[in-house]
Amino acid sequence: MGFRDRLLLALLALALLLVGLQMGLGYLSFYNSLERDFRGDLEKYALLVAGALDMEGAEPILEPSKLPSTNELQGRFRLLKGTESILEGGGAFPQDNPSWRTERRELGQGYLLEVALNQNEHNRALAEYLRTGWLTMGLASLLAVIFAFLLRGYLLRPLRHLEQATLSLAEERFPQPLPKTSRDEIGNLIESFNRMVYKIRKAIEREKTFTRYASHELRTPVATLRATLEAVQGGALPLEQLVPVLERNLERIERTLNGLLALARGPGEFRSLEMREFLQSILQSLPPNQRAGIQVEAQPGQVWAPPEALEAALRNLLENAFLHGKPPVLLRFEASPPLLIIRDQGPGVPEEVLHRLGTPFYRVTPKQNGLGLGLALAKQVAEAAGGTLALRNHPAGGLEVRLGLREGSP
Numbered sequence: 001m002g003f004r005d006r007l008l009l010a011l012l013a014l015a016l017l018l019v020g021l022q023m024g025l026g027y028l029s030f031y032n033s034l035e036r037d038f039r040g041d042l043e044k045y046a047l048l049v050a051g052a053l054d055m056e057g058a059e060p061i062l063e064p065s066k067l068p069s070t071n072e073l074q075g076r077f078r079l080l081k082g083t084e085s086i087l088e089g090g091g092a093f094p095q096d097n098p099s100w101r102t103e104r105r106e107l108g109q110g111y112l113l114e115v116a117l118n119q120n121e122h123n124r125a126l127a128e129y130l131r132t133g134w135l136t137m138g139l140a141s142l143l144a145v146i147f148a149f150l151l152r153g154y155l156l157r158p159l160r161h162l163e164q165a166t167l168s169l170a171e172e173r174f175p176q177p178l179p180k181t182s183r184d185e186i187g188n189l190i191e192s193f194n195r196m197v198y199k200i201r202k203a204i205e206r207e208k209t210f211t212r213y214a215s216h217e218l219r220t221p222v223a224t225l226r227a228t229l230e231a232v233q234g235g236a237l238p239l240e241q242l243v244p245v246l247e248r249n250l251e252r253i254e255r256t257l258n259g260l261l262a263l264a265r266g267p268g269e270f271r272s273l274e275m276r277e278f279l280q281s282i283l284q285s286l287p288p289n290q291r292a293g294i295q296v297e298a299q300p301g302q303v304w305a306p307p308e309a310l311e312a313a314l315r316n317l318l319e320n321a322f323l324h325g326k327p328p329v330l331l332r333f334e335a336s337p338p339l340l341i342i343r344d345q346g347p348g349v350p351e352e353v354l355h356r357l358g359t360p361f362y363r364v365t366p367k368q369n370g371l372g373l374g375l376a377l378a379k380q381v382a383e384a385a386g387g388t389l390a391l392r393n394h395p396a397g398g399l400e401v402r403l404g405l406r407e408g409s410p
Contacts, residue, residue, distance in 0.1 A: 003408050013145030013149055023133045023357045030129050038122050042075075042103050047117045049077045049089070052103060053113070060111065062087050075117040076100075099123075156184050164191060221249035263343075271307055276300050282311055283331075286318070293327030294318065301335025303405040313378035317342045317401055325398055338387075340403040348393035378403060 017084040052066035054256060067089065074088035085093075094116050101114040136341070158178070165175035179196045230246045231237035276298045283291055321329040325344025332341040382389040387404035394400040 011148035014143060015148055016141055019137055019140040019144060023137050024067075024349075027129065027133060031126060033121055034125060038101070038117070038119060041237065042101060042115065042117050045075045045077075045115065045117060046103050050113055050116055050191065053079065055107060055108070055109065055111070055396075060086060062089065067131050073107050075115055077113065077115040080112040086111070105190075113373055158190060162190060166194065221253050269306055270304055272325075273280070273303050273307060273310070274300070275303055275335070275338070278307070279314075279331065279333060282314060290322060291317070293322065293329055295328045295330050297330070297332040299333055299335040301333065301338060302407060303338045304407060305405055309380075312402070313340075313380075314340070317378055317403075321401075338405040338407055340405065341400060341402075343394055343400040344398045346398050348397065348399050351393065 010061055036399060047246045048067065052063050054061040054063060074090070076093050077088070079087040082100050093114065099118055099120050100116045101119050102114055105113045105115070107113050161178055165178055168175045175197065177197070178190045224245065227241055228237065232239055232242050276278070279296060279298050282296060283296065286294075301307025318329060318331070321342055321344035328345065330341065330343040332343075333339070336343070379389040380406070388402075390402040390404070391401050392402075
């Protein structure tokens with residue numbers, strides 16, 4: 001039996017249990033109410049008959065004017081002395097008749113008053129209640145079945161969407177984020193699934209990016225090495241000229257692989273960082289000539305970011321500022337909202353290529369030094385931390401990089 005069927009049976013059992021419980025409690029309440037009323041009528045009838053008897057004389061005398069009217073209470077009574085019936089009223093007194101209920105009352109002087117009331121109306125009311133109750137229970141059960149089917153569909157709808165999205169993910173077809181329609185456990189499950197899909201997609205994209213860029217960027221140094229080796233083997237190039245070519249191209253391959261691995265690994269573990277202390281620790285590790293060319297303006301504040309990746313991104317941004325711009329380099333941190341600003345005093349970049357900065361391996365000019373991975377790493381860190389990376393040519397000159405981060409809590 002599948003989960004859907006078990007859920008349906010559970011809903012039906014719960015609905016029928018509630019209907020049956022309601023009917024049972026209603027019957028008990030109605031029965032007790034009738035019993036109280038009937039016992040009250042029986043006691044009232046006994047008091048009225050006892051009040052109509054004159055017990056002062058030698059013989060008891062019944063005063064008919066004091067008897068209850070037949071419209072008020074319909075009953076029978078008899079006055080006994082010992083086993084002998086002295087007076088009777090209302091008709092023959094019932095003996096062991098289940099349709100009648102009796103009560104006895106001692107009157108003194110050896111007299112015993114017995115009264116009886118017919119409980120057919122009482123039983124008929126209970127029977128009518130049961131008939132109505134069974135009819136109501138049948139209708140309620142039918143409504144419960146319909147409601148259970150509808151409720152099952154409503155409860156399982158997000159799970160069906162989650163099932164379809166999981167199948168798509170298993171076939172490497174990334175589904176669109178599922179809507180979170182509630183704040184309960186199912187809503188939390190959907191939110192966790194959406195985060196998982198996002199992370200898996202990013203991991204696969206990083207893997208594809210690594211493969212694509214590695215094949216693109218490594219092709220040139222490998223081709224250079226092959227051509228140089230063929231020239232040496234053919235005698236067109238002296239052997240001693242092979243070593244510098246090997247060193248240059250192996251260094252380029254190593255730097256390319258290190259940059260790609262930094263992108264492929266992702267940002268790493270997130271922590272709360274006190275930015276003023278974090279920036280000071282990075283500055284202390286820089287060479288003295290670079291440290292002297294950096295102007296720091298840092299407000300105290302906390303950010304939520306991966307320390308290693310943020311440090312690597314910041315180092316790359318500072319290196320770019322010194323490599324492509326001019327000192328002094330402004331390094332400013334604004335706490336609310338958290339914003340890291342790096343600005344150099346260089347010529348800036350053409351406006352038409354600003355939007356391409358941050359693309360891996362993109363360089364403004366082919367002869368420009370560097371791999372074009374520094375801004376790409378900074379952009380990845382900003383996006384992973386839920387922030388942004390924005391670049392602009394500052395009106396006063398130089399390129400300004402604005403790295404938006406999250407406040408210091410998960």
